[in-house]
Amino acid sequence: MASRRIVLGVGGGIAAYKAALLLRRFKEAGHDVRVVPTEAALNFVGAPTWAALSGHPVSTSVWDEVHEVPHVRIGQQADLVVVAPATADLLARAAHGLAGDLLTNVLLTARCPVLLAPAMHTEMWTHPATVANVTILRERGVTVVEPASGRLTGADTGPGRLPEPEELFAAAMSLLEQPAGAVGPGATAPDPSAGGSVTQLPAAGGAVPGDLAGRHVVVSAGGTREPLDPVRFLGNRSSGRQGIALAQTALERGAKVTLVAGSIEVAVPEGVDVVRVETALQMREAMNAAAGGADVVVMAAAVADFRPQSVAEHKIKKSADSEDAPVITLVRNPDILAGLVAARRPGQIVVGFAAETGDETGSALQHATAKLARKGCDLLVLNDVAAGKVFGREDTEVTVLGADGSVTAVPAGSKTTVAGAIWDAVHPLLA
Numbered sequence: 001m002a003s004r005r006i007v008l009g010v011g012g013g014i015a016a017y018k019a020a021l022l023l024r025r026f027k028e029a030g031h032d033v034r035v036v037p038t039e040a041a042l043n044f045v046g047a048p049t050w051a052a053l054s055g056h057p058v059s060t061s062v063w064d065e066v067h068e069v070p071h072v073r074i075g076q077q078a079d080l081v082v083v084a085p086a087t088a089d090l091l092a093r094a095a096h097g098l099a100g101d102l103l104t105n106v107l108l109t110a111r112c113p114v115l116l117a118p119a120m121h122t123e124m125w126t127h128p129a130t131v132a133n134v135t136i137l138r139e140r141g142v143t144v145v146e147p148a149s150g151r152l153t154g155a156d157t158g159p160g161r162l163p164e165p166e167e168l169f170a171a172a173m174s175l176l177e178q179p180a181g182a183v184g185p186g187a188t189a190p191d192p193s194a195g196g197s198v199t200q201l202p203a204a205g206g207a208v209p210g211d212l213a214g215r216h217v218v219v220s221a222g223g224t225r226e227p228l229d230p231v232r233f234l235g236n237r238s239s240g241r242q243g244i245a246l247a248q249t250a251l252e253r254g255a256k257v258t259l260v261a262g263s264i265e266v267a268v269p270e271g272v273d274v275v276r277v278e279t280a281l282q283m284r285e286a287m288n289a290a291a292g293g294a295d296v297v298v299m300a301a302a303v304a305d306f307r308p309q310s311v312a313e314h315k316i317k318k319s320a321d322s323e324d325a326p327v328i329t330l331v332r333n334p335d336i337l338a339g340l341v342a343a344r345r346p347g348q349i350v351v352g353f354a355a356e357t358g359d360e361t362g363s364a365l366q367h368a369t370a371k372l373a374r375k376g377c378d379l380l381v382l383n384d385v386a387a388g389k390v391f392g393r394e395d396t397e398v399t400v401l402g403a404d405g406s407v408t409a410v411p412a413g414s415k416t417t418v419a420g421a422i423w424d425a426v427h428p429l430l431a
């Protein structure tokens with residue numbers, strides 16, 4: 001990649017030291033980096049460090065070198081602005097357009113992509129004020145990456161850690177690779193009149209390394225098993241391959257991935273957090289718990305719609321003196337996807353799957369369109385099962401329906417290729 005002008009904003013948090021490593025990474029990749037710390041950031045890492053590592057003077061104020069009008073020029077000339085760490089205070093100031101120091105002026109004058117990497121204590125990150133500020137910024141086209149979970153400044157742990165410099169570097173590079181105007185505060189909103197058109201994706205999908213960096217995705221995979229007695233269950237043919245391909249692909253594209261796995265026939269990729277479940281009720285509990293802090297939730301699992309009303313404590317035996325078979329009463333399982341849609345936090349993307357066949361009442365596409373509206377998710381991935389290309393197979397062919405009316409036919413390919421195409425459809429919705 002050609003050398004680009006990157007502004008590295010640094011907020012006043014202890015993770016400021018990690019920004020020095022990020023700065024080195026940008027410099028090693030040949031980019032021109034101008035560091036703009038806040039006054040508070042200098043309590044953690046001093047101006048000489050930033051100046052020496054970047055090769056540029058460092059100021060926090062609009063009153064230095066006024067003849068060069070830095071409060072306007074630095075932002076205008078930038079190809080990318082990255083703020084790491086972005087404190088709760090800085091997010092609030094950016095969300096509300098305050099301009100009390102050089103960094104907030106840069107944020108107001110920049111028209112390039114802006115990436116904010118928050119780092120703070122969990123209480124501050126989950127406070128409704130911060131949640132609202134992040135929503136405002138994301139709606140405006142700013143990329144706000146999810147903080148990592150783990151050890152915070154003291155002995156406490158939770159979401160709020162600055163992601164590792166390498167992850168931030170990957171996310172920053174993928175923003176620089178986007179076509180001009182595609183992301184950032186000046187990005188053009190999607191044309192609603194495009195709804196209803198069918199887009200044909202290239203078979204190879206458009207895997208973009210690092211474009212899910214800082215995002216937390218939760219994927220369910222496999223089938224549920226509904227016990228009848230200690231040895232029998234009602235199950236289905238799902239192998240979990242598609243859900244696991246989605247997990248693996250998201251991991252490769254930089255996301256933190258939680259997989260809620262029912263019965264699966266393939267290994268879980270290393271690096272994925274896995275929660276094993278058996279029944280639909282367990283899957284609902286695990287999905288609801290994991291979805292709380294997620295950016296994307298994908299229900300790729302084949303959930304049993306019904307379960308036996310009661311589970312026999314002992315193995316159900318044949319009667320010795322009668323040919324009668326037991327009658328098993330089923331009850332409805334909850335719709336996990338509908339529950340996730342109802343409870344989703346602002347900006348969270350929810351993706352459902354639908355295995356459909358055409359019948360006398362409509363085509364598979366028509367049934368899926370109705371299901372998308374009924375379930376209220378953002379995307380619905382349609383498998384036309386009449387073609388027999390789903391359960392247990394290595395390859396598949398899907399159509400991705402969007403809540404905006406878009407219909408994208410993904411050509412037949414491996415489940416990994418198709419997973420890439422699904423993340424390609426999710427990615428623009430995250431911005």
Ligand code: CTP
Binds near residue numbers: 301333352354
């Ligand atoms: N799903 C779910 N909970 C259920 C059933 C399905 O979350 N109890 C999810 C699936 O994981 C999938 C989507 O809902 O993402 C659609 O599943 P499907 O079985 O096609 O939908 P149903 O609502 O069960 O509709 P149908 O009556 O057509 O089976």
